[in-house]
Amino acid sequence: MLIDEIRAARRSAGWSQATLAQRVGVESQAIKRLEKSVGAVSTLTAVMTALDFRLSGLGPGKTLHDQLRACRQKRSLSLDALAAKTGLSRTTIASLERGGGSVASLLRLMAVLAPNVSRRARERTYWGEGDREDRDARFTPPEFLAPIHAAFGAIDLDPCGHTLSPVVARRRILRSEGGDGLAEDWTGRLAFVNPPFSELLVWLRRAHDQWRCGNVETVVCLAPVRTDSALFHETLSVDADIFLLRGRVRFLDLHGKRQGTPFSLMLVTLGAAEIQRSRYAELVAGIWLARRDNATAPGTALTAALDAALPDQDQSPIP
Numbered sequence: 001m002l003i004d005e006i007r008a009a010r011r012s013a014g015w016s017q018a019t020l021a022q023r024v025g026v027e028s029q030a031i032k033r034l035e036k037s038v039g040a041v042s043t044l045t046a047v048m049t050a051l052d053f054r055l056s057g058l059g060p061g062k063t064l065h066d067q068l069r070a071c072r073q074k075r076s077l078s079l080d081a082l083a084a085k086t087g088l089s090r091t092t093i094a095s096l097e098r099g100g101g102s103v104a105s106l107l108r109l110m111a112v113l114a115p116n117v118s119r120r121a122r123e124r125t126y127w128g129e130g131d132r133e134d135r136d137a138r139f140t141p142p143e144f145l146a147p148i149h150a151a152f153g154a155i156d157l158d159p160c161g162h163t164l165s166p167v168v169a170r171r172r173i174l175r176s177e178g179g180d181g182l183a184e185d186w187t188g189r190l191a192f193v194n195p196p197f198s199e200l201l202v203w204l205r206r207a208h209d210q211w212r213c214g215n216v217e218t219v220v221c222l223a224p225v226r227t228d229s230a231l232f233h234e235t236l237s238v239d240a241d242i243f244l245l246r247g248r249v250r251f252l253d254l255h256g257k258r259q260g261t262p263f264s265l266m267l268v269t270l271g272a273a274e275i276q277r278s279r280y281a282e283l284v285a286g287i288w289l290a291r292r293d294n295a296t297a298p299g300t301a302l303t304a305a306l307d308a309a310l311p312d313q314d315q316s317p318i319p
């Protein structure tokens with residue numbers, strides 16, 4: 001089941017096995033093997049991260065192995081008792097609970113420990129099914145771009161550009177020309193990113209990586225307000241300045257028609273100067289959030305409880 005769902009998630013993202021392999025940094029062969037339930041758990045977890053694929057029905061925890069251990073403990077099973085039930089050795093189970101082991105052992109363990117495990121639904125902060133060819137083809141309108149230019153300057157890079165988009169950038173990475181903003185290096189001073197919302201976390205993670213390694217000086221990313229992820233709480237709340245937009249943006253579709261989002265939006269900026277942020281707030285209605293102090297430890301007990309309590313259903317879109 002787990003492997004079938006992972007294959008389905010890869011296909012629904014429109015990624016080939018080779019694309020996924022490139023994103024994860026492994027050989028295509030490793031993905032082929034994984035989709036036949038063969039390989040290391042470490043490859044599986046890297047694939048799950050790349051696909052923003054999380055499980056519900058296990059115990060609370062930030063990683064798959066933490067969730068496995070929590071699930072066993074919740075069921076008051078010792079390592080030996082679980083070993084007897086699964087036919088796996090105690091050492092194998094202990095290794096799985098540390099993030100090691102093979103996919104075959106993991107599946108055997110999960111069949112006993114959590115037979116009803118399923119993919120945790122993502123918050124629905126993306127457009128509906130939309131256009132078949134490109135369901136994320138909603139373009140930033142010129143009136144939204146004007147204050148971006150005024151406050152942050154000229155855009156050097158649009159890593160997920162489109163030939164019909166009003167975004168003017170020195171370099172555009174175009175999928176229609178074989179480009180891939182998730183694989184190619186980002187360059188320049190300012191990257192403006194209105195990412196495919198259906199793969200939001202993958203793009204936010206990419207933006208953060210490219211900014212952190214110094215490929216781009218500043219990133220300004222227009223994104224749905226989505227605050228349930230570890231990425232938001234552990235990384236963006238510390239490194240990014242976030243502007244909550246008042247009102248909605250009316251995007252352009254492939255036919256030039258306007259469409260408002262059924263969810264709220266925010267601007268996630270990395271490396272923006274104070275003067276740029278104040279200028280933006282003078283021009284656009286909304287508020288900048290205070291950044292979280294790096295030293296503030298997340299409340300782990302409460303985090304685990306909240307993680308566990310996350311509903312399995314998508315949130316209904318705000319009317």
Ligand SMILES: C[S@@+](CC[C@H](N)C(=O)[O-])C[C@H]1O[C@@H](n2cnc3c(N)ncnc32)[C@H](O)[C@@H]1O
Binds near residue numbers: 165167174180193
């Ligand atoms: C929301 S649209 C934004 C277009 C443009 N950046 C704008 O702001 O108007 C996102 C676009 O990203 C493109 N896209 C999806 N995956 C991509 C990838 N891996 N590399 C580059 N572009 C991609 C899709 O074609 C889609 O049209």
